[in-house]
Amino acid sequence: xxxxxxxxxxxxxxxxxxxxxxxxxxxxxxxxxxxxxxxxxxxxxxxxxxxxxxxxxxxxxxxxxxxxxxxxxxxxxxxxxxxxxxxxxxxxxxxxxxxxxxxxxxxxxxxxxxxxxx
Amino acid sequence: xxxxxxxxxxxxxxxxxxxxxxxxxxxxxxxxxxxxxxxxxxxxxxxxxxxxxxxxxxxxxxxxxxxxxxxxxxxxxxxxxxxxxxxxxxxxxxxxxxxxxxxxxxxxxxxxxxxxxxxxxxxxxxxxxxxxxxxxxxxxxxxxxxxxxxxxxxxxxxxxxxxxxxxxxxxxxxxxxxxxxxxxxxxxxxxxxxxxxxxxxxxxxxxxxxxxxxxxxxxxxxxxxxxxxxxxxxxxxxxxxxxxxxxxxxxxxxxxxxxxxxxxxxxxxxxxxxxxxxxxxxxxxxxxxxxxxxxxxxxxxxxxxxxxxxxxxxxxxxxxxxxxxxxxxxxxxxxxxxxxxxxxxxxxxxxxxxxxxxxxxxxxxxxxxxxxxxxxxxxxxxxxxxxxxxxxxxxxxxxxxxxxxxxxxxxxxxxxxxxxxxxxxxxxxxxxxxxxxxxxxxxxxxxxxxxxxxxxxxxxxxxxxxxxxxxxxxxxxxxxxxxxxxxxxxx
Numbered sequence: 001x002x003x004x005x006x007x008x009x010x011x012x013x014x015x016x017x018x019x020x021x022x023x024x025x026x027x028x029x030x031x032x033x034x035x036x037x038x039x040x041x042x043x044x045x046x047x048x049x050x051x052x053x054x055x056x057x058x059x060x061x062x063x064x065x066x067x068x069x070x071x072x073x074x075x076x077x078x079x080x081x082x083x084x085x086x087x088x089x090x091x092x093x094x095x096x097x098x099x100x101x102x103x104x105x106x107x108x109x110x111x112x113x114x115x116x117x118x
Numbered sequence: 119x120x121x122x123x124x125x126x127x128x129x130x131x132x133x134x135x136x137x138x139x140x141x142x143x144x145x146x147x148x149x150x151x152x153x154x155x156x157x158x159x160x161x162x163x164x165x166x167x168x169x170x171x172x173x174x175x176x177x178x179x180x181x182x183x184x185x186x187x188x189x190x191x192x193x194x195x196x197x198x199x200x201x202x203x204x205x206x207x208x209x210x211x212x213x214x215x216x217x218x219x220x221x222x223x224x225x226x227x228x229x230x231x232x233x234x235x236x237x238x239x240x241x242x243x244x245x246x247x248x249x250x251x252x253x254x255x256x257x258x259x260x261x262x263x264x265x266x267x268x269x270x271x272x273x274x275x276x277x278x279x280x281x282x283x284x285x286x287x288x289x290x291x292x293x294x295x296x297x298x299x300x301x302x303x304x305x306x307x308x309x310x311x312x313x314x315x316x317x318x319x320x321x322x323x324x325x326x327x328x329x330x331x332x333x334x335x336x337x338x339x340x341x342x343x344x345x346x347x348x349x350x351x352x353x354x355x356x357x358x359x360x361x362x363x364x365x366x367x368x369x370x371x372x373x374x375x376x377x378x379x380x381x382x383x384x385x386x387x388x389x390x391x392x393x394x395x396x397x398x399x400x401x402x403x404x405x406x407x408x409x410x411x412x413x414x415x416x417x418x419x420x421x422x423x424x425x426x427x428x429x430x431x432x433x434x435x436x437x438x439x440x441x442x443x444x445x446x447x448x449x450x451x452x453x454x455x456x457x458x459x460x461x462x463x464x465x466x467x468x469x470x471x472x473x474x475x476x477x478x479x480x481x482x483x484x485x486x487x488x489x490x491x492x493x494x495x496x497x498x499x500x501x502x503x504x505x506x507x508x509x510x511x512x513x514x515x516x517x518x519x520x521x522x523x524x525x526x527x528x529x530x531x532x533x534x535x536x537x538x539x540x541x542x543x544x545x546x547x548x549x550x551x552x553x554x555x556x557x558x559x560x561x562x563x564x565x566x567x568x569x570x571x572x573x574x575x576x577x578x579x580x581x582x583x584x585x586x587x588x589x590x591x592x593x594x595x596x597x598x599x600x601x602x603x604x605x606x607x608x609x
Contacts, residue, residue: 023285036288043296050303074302077251081295084258088288091262095269095281102274111278 008049015042027108029099033092040085047074047081123168124177124190127161127200127246130154131239138232144224147231148215154235155207158242162200169197176248184248185309191248194601195452199245199375202456206367206463207238213576214360217470221358222270230270237263237365241372250298250384251308253376254291257340260372261287264365268357279352286349290339294376297333300325301384313384321389330394333380341373343437344407347430354426359470362422366429367463371455374436378452381440382605391443400441405535407434412542416549421479422469424546425462428505431539432458438532439520447523449602453595454516457504457587461513464501464580468494471569471577481550486559491568495554497581502547504584507540512584515591 015038022035056070096106103111134154138147169175169192177190192200214234222230240260244253265287269280302308304325305316320326335346342350350370354362381390391397411431418424436458439451469479471494476483488495504511517536524532559565568574587594 020289023289029281032285036285039289040292043292043299046296047299050299074299077299077302077308080251080255084255084262087262088258088284091265092281092284095265095277095284098269098277099274099281102277115275115278 008045012042012046012049015039015045029096029106029108030093033089033096036092037085037089040081040088044078044081044085047078050074120164120168122177123161123165124175124192124246125179127158127165128190128239128243130157130161131235131242135232135235135239138228138235142228144219144227144231147228148211151231151235152208152211152215155204155211155238158238159201159204159208162197162204165192166194166197166201168192169194185307185312188252189248189309189311190246191310192246194597194604195378196245196375198456198597198601199372200242202371202459203238203241203245203368206459207364209576209579210360210364210367210463210467212579213363213467213470213573216570216572217360217474218358220474221272221360223272226270230267233263233266233270234361234364236260237267237369241368244372245375248310249308250301250310250313253379254295254298257291257294257376260369261291261340264361264369267361267365268353270361271356271358273356275352276356276358279349279356283349283353286339286346290336290346293332293336293339295336297329297331297336300329300332304329310379310384314386317385317389321393326389327394330385330390334377334396337373337377337380338403341370341377341437342430342433344403344410344430344434347407347411347433350430351423351426354429354466355420355423359422359466359473363463363466363470366426366466367459370429370433371459374433374455378440378448378605382448382607387443387606397441397443400437401532404434404438404441405532407431408438408535408539409542412539412546415546416542418546419481421472421481421484421550422466424550425465425469428543428546429458429462431543432462432505434539435517435520435536438536439523442523442527442529442532444523444527445602445606446519446526446599448606449595449599450516450519450523452602453519453598456594456598457512457516457584460580460583460587461501461504464577464584465498465505467573467577467580468498468501471497471573474569474573475566481553483560483563484550485553485557487566488554490559490566493574494569494577497574497577498554499547499551500581501584502551504588506543506547509588510585511588512591512594513588515588515595518591519595 019035019039019042023032026032051071051074053068053070056068059069059072100106103114131154134150141147175192178184179188179190237260240256243256247253265280265284269277301313304320304323305313307313339346354366408431411427415424415427418427436451436454439447439454472479504513507513507517521533521536
C-alpha cells in the first residue's frame with residue numbers, strides 16, 4: 001500500500017467521515033442535508049478515482065492505437081448518482097421547508113419538544 | 119410482444135406516472151393507475167409461468183447484449199417477488215382510492231398517484247434487473263417516491279418522519295453504492311451473473327470483504343434489521359394508511375430480496391456464510407429483533423406504530439431463516455417474506471379502515487369499537503391470528519417450516535425463541551382485541567359506522583389470501599422451495 005499515491009482515497013475517507021459526523025452531530029435539519037451531500041460527494045470522488053488510469057487521456061477515440069484511455073464508465077455511473085443526489089437534496093430541502101411551515105423551526109430538539117405534547 | 123414482457127413490466131408504470139401529472143383529474147388518474155397495476159400483475163403471472171416452462175429469462179434492455187448492456191433477468195425467485203408486489207399493489211390500490219381520498223389533500227392527489235406509480239416502478243425494477251448498478255438506481259426511484267408519499271399525510275409528524283427516513287434511507291442506499299463501486303473496482307463489471315463468475319478469483323481480497331460489509335449494512339438499513347430499524351416505526355405510523363399497507367408489504371421485502379440476491383447470486387453462499395461470519399451475526403441480530411420488536415410493540419399505544427414494531431420482529435423471523443444457511447432455512451425465510459407481506463397488508467388495511475372512521479388509531483379511542491365496526495375488527499382479529507401463527511393461517515405455515523428448518527440445521531434453542539416471540543405477539547394483538555371487544559366506548563365519543571364496502575372488500579380479499587395460503591400451505595412452499603434451490607445453486 002502506497003500511502004502518498006493513494007491520497008485521493010484518503011480524501012474520500014476524510015470527506016465520508018466529515019459528512020457522516022455532520023449528519024449525526026448536527027441538530028439543524030439543513031446542516032444534516034449538507035452533511036448528507038458531503039457524504040455522497042465522497043462516494044462520487046471514490047468512483048471517479050477508480051476510472052483514472054496512470055497516463056490515461058480523456059476517452060475520445062484517437063487514431064493512435066497506443067493511446068491509453070481513462071475508463072469512462074465510472075464517470076457515467078456517477079453522473080447518474082449525481083442526479084440521484086440532486087433529487088435527494090431537493091426533496092430533503094422541500095421537506096425542511098414544510099417542516100418549517102408546520103413547526104416554525106428547523107432545529108431537531110425543538111421539533112421533538114413540540115411533538116411531545118401530542 | 120411476449121418477448122418484451124420483462125421491459126413492459128417496468129415501462130408501463132414508468133410511463134403512466136408522468137401521465138398522472140398531466141391528467142390532473144383524480145378519478146381518471148386512479149383509473150389509469152389501477153389499469154396499469156392490473157396489467158403489471160398479468161405480466162408478472164405470465165413471466166412466472168414462462169420461467170417455470172422455459173427456465174431463466176434473460177432480456178437485453180435496448181438490444182445491448184449483457185454484460186455490457188443492462189440485463190433484465192427473471193428466475194423463479196424474482197418472478198414470485200414480481201407477483202407479490204403487483205398482487206399487493208392491486209389489492210391495496212382498490213383500498214387506497216377511498217382511504218387516500220380522505221387522508222390526502224384533494225389538490226395533491228394526482229401527484230400522490232404519480233409518486234405511487236413511481237414507487238411501484240422502482241420496486242419492480244429492483245427485483246427484475248440483473249445489473250448491480252441498476253439496482254441502486256431503482257432503489258433510489260422507489261425510496262425518493264416513498265419519502266414523498268409519506269409526507270403526503272395531513273399529520274405534520276408525517277413530514278418529520280419522512281425527513282428522518284430520507285436521511286437514513288439515503289445513507290443506506292449510498293452504502294450499497296459504495297459496495298457496488300468496490301465490486302466494480304475489483305472485477306470491472308456490473309452485471310450480476312458476470313460478477314458471480316469473476317468474484318471467486320478474488321475471495322482473499324480485502325476490497326471484496328469491505329464491499330460485502332458495506333452492502334450488508336446498506337441492505338440492513340433498508341430492510342429495517344435491528345438495530346437499524348429506527349426510521350420505520352414513525353414512517354409507518356404517520357404515513358397515509360394505504361401507503362403504510364403498501365410499503366410495509368413490499369418495500370422492506372424488496373430490500374430483503376436485494377440482500378439475498380447479493381448473498382447468494384453475486385457473492386455466493388460459500389463466501390457469505392463461509393468466509394464471512396454472516397450466519398452468526400445475522401442470527402444474533404434476528405433473535406434480538408424478534409424479542410425487542412415484540413416487547414416494544416406491547417407497550418405501544420398507537421396501533422400503527424405497534425404493527426410497525428411487530429414488523430421489526432417479523433423481519434427478524436425472515437432473516438433468521440436466512441441465517442441458518444441451509445436451503446430449507448432460506449426457503450422458510452422466503453416463505454415468511456411472502457406470508458408476512460400478506461399478514462401486514464391485511465392488518466394495516468384494517469387500521470386504515472379504523473382511521474377512515476375514527477381519524478386516529480390510538481388504543482384509548484378504539485375502546486368498544488368492535489360493536490360499531492364489526493367487520494373491520496373481525497378482519498383485524500383474523501390478521502392477528504395469522505401474525506401469531508395459529509393453524510390454518512399463513513403465519514402458522516411459515517413458522518412451522520422455520521422451526522423444522524432450525525431443527526434440521528441442529529439448533530434446538532431457535533424454535534424456543536420463535537415460540538417465545540410468538541407468545542409476545544399474542545400479548546399485543548390481545549391488547550387490541552380486548553380494547554375493541556370488551557371495553558365500553560369513551561362516553562364523550564360519537565359512535566361511528568362500519569367502514570364502507572370500498573374498504574372492506576379489499577381488506578377481506580387480503581384476509582382470505584391469508585387463510586387460502588394457510589390451508590393450502592404446501593402450494594406456496596413448493597414454489598418457494600424450488601426458488602430457494604435455484605437461488606442457492608442446488609439445481
